[in-house]
Amino acid sequence: MLFAVFIPLLIACFIPYLSKFKDKIHTGIFVLFVPLAIFIYFLQFIGNNFAPFSHNYSWIPSLNISLDFYLDGLSLLFVLLISGIGTLVTLYSIFYLHKSERLGHFYVYLLMFMTAMLGVVLSDNVFVLYSFWELTSISSFLLIGYWHYRERSRYGALKSMLITVFGGLSMLGGFVLLTIITGSTSIQVMISQTDVILHSPYLPLIMALILLGAFTKSAQFPFHIWLPDAMEAPTPVSAYLHSATMVKAGIYLVARFSPIFTTYEWFFIIVSGIGIVTLVWGSYMAVRQTDLKGILAFSTISQLGMIMTMLGFGTKAAAFAAVFHILNHATFKGSLFMVAGIIDHETGSRDIRKLGGLMTFMPISATLALFGTFSMAGVPLPFLNGFYSKEMFFETSLHLNDATLLIAEIMRTGIPYLAVFGSIFTFVYSMYLFFGTFTGKNHIDELPKKPHEAPLGMLISPALLIIGVIIIGLIPNIVNESLLAHAAQAISGEEVHQHIAFWHGFKAPLFMSLIVVIVGSILYVLRNKWKNTYLLIPGKLSLNKAYNAILDGSEKYSRKITNSYMNGSIRRYIALIIVAILIVTFTTMFTTNGFTIKMDDLAEVTAAEILIAIVMVVAALGTVFARNNVAAILILGVVGYGLAVLFVFYRAPDLALTQLVVETITVALFLLCFYHLPNLRPRTESVKTKLVNATIAIGFGALMTMVAISAHSSKWFTTISDYFVENSHDLGGGDNIVNVILVDFRGIDTLFEIVVLGIAALAIYGMTKLRDDKGVE
């Protein structure tokens, strides 16, 4: 199992070497065997008596993260889809991509994606699932931007990346919450603890976060906007990622977590509600598109919405219908994308307005498209699998669970009508896709290339998929008990036995299907008459506009915010820093009652010290008002000498000495520098700025005073200086305690203080000597 998941990634490491010979042999041929082998390996598990099993490999045991691979019916269905369609897409891409392309890159990304997708559907550990999930986002980003010299490709790739990664991150949040609540990282264990999760207060949050991940990945409304832009990718990528596999990852996620949430009514409301809106909106918008791949993109969106709706129903029949439609949609949608790619390849255009009447030129493609589109439309013919799942969809929408909430009750009655409404448009765009491309009159002169039938190799893959469509249509029960029943069981948590039959007798679903066909045909014929309904919603309200506005707006506002405070003015920065210090410290001190004053244990006040203090204050104030350089230096010197005198008063001879010497040198330095500098000008600031500065400064000074007084008033511990006093002579061998501390007890301070001085000296030397004599440009 581990090998099956990681072998594509392993092979990807050798692709660069293999792509060296791409002129002799197409790189895709080497790649082709990888998904084929995986497909064959997993085929052996199909059978009526298949039981889930798991393989565990240790990865990060301390965090409970291990590579747990769990294979049940749901995973098996997805694994077969991924590897099977992966094989066909690789085969198709061999003929689609020319040897002049960068094949190495393409297949490395593709194999990376394959590993990621297999990992997503096989992982039982939520964090491993998340890792693979993000790997699908990244490889999808790389594949969409494969033709990176096109601006549209880059735009589409970035868009899909932002939206899916946004969802992926919310999903991670949901997983973390689930892990905390259940105490386990395994999905199966979580499912067994459903009661714990359902009674947790975080339940709505968990569900919202996980569903965000699923909706963004599966292009549900309103996150569907990335999918039409992802059509800039090469067609094999669109066929593989954006129809069969990656966009179903969200579906898989909802299906996998269904057993936990189905009894929670909001799950039905949100999942089915969003699903049905997506179904209606996607099919309605698909009719408007002119690009073949655009139609298919919106069609994919609406079909995914349909599957999502069924998963939200939470009944056994709906689970079965959902997995059946997952399989069917993958077959016909993959083939349709490939046919669209063939048309693009052979005519040079995908614009449906330029195409038409290609039936005579491309008979085989036309036949394939006919089956594909009719199956997508759900035309009631016994050899089209799309009809069966659509019929089941109608059937299940009529038999919903009883609702308790009002909104759920409203949805119960409304969903069948909306389903029919969306299906009518599905019918219209399917017909439009087929007849608009292959019938009518041709415009051969307008096309870049002269159309002709595609090479045989290109047709193999879509043909195989269409054969799948027909086989499932003719004998639907061959996939029923062996595969679909197990998958549905994994979703609903109990055994599902459902017989698929073409003829149910005259019941409601049949009439619904007939309504779809009749109304759809009428609408298709009259489509030019109702085109104007698309003008009801003006273009500036479109979701793409909203996305662009969010992107541009966030860029603009963050620039604005940054420029508002990062204005390059040092005064602004210092003011911000001081204000922040003030706010934090004051609030801390007030909330903890830190400010205290104790008037006992104070030294007595003497007149001499007061006098010195007053002199210092006056001198310090003088620096603010000084205009003349020399005056400013001298009064700054007065402050320094005043401090030295205070040191004398307070029995600190060494300090007084040092302070005197340093102050003298500093004054000398100042004189040296100031002599060459412009005079201190009177400040030209406005009164307001002065007031702000003064307020900040006074606030800070007051804060420091209060801190000093409080610290002095609350002595909690005795001083450790007694130790120095007692041991200075015996241990340090000196009588000057301060000096012994400096060079003996705490010598390292002194060592690095010397280093500081040395560095300052070197820097000053450098600054004075090293000059850019060439002049500043």
Add this chain to the structure above:
Amino acid sequence: MEIIMSILAGILFTIGIYNLLQKQLLRIVIGTALISHGAHLFILTMGKLKRGAPPILEYGISEYSDPLPQALILTSIVISFGVTSLLLVLAYRASKENNTDNMDQLRGNENE
């Protein structure tokens, strides 16, 4: 006395910060020097003022003033001296190179 010294330190801080918020390079350097003085006074006040003899051992004296803050201040004085001299020379060179000592004109404007 400690209260008065705390207030004095606070005043030195105030004036230092006020100078720091000015436009002229030199006033900023003066501001840093004043803040250093305030900090030294602050540390000294944290020990007890005027308790006992200067911290030099003599026979027969048992009470000395606290030597530890003094050692800390001594280190600090030297470091702030180094920093101040570096700042001064930096200010001198900066204003010589750019022909201005006004901080408003010394902004980096490449991102505006």
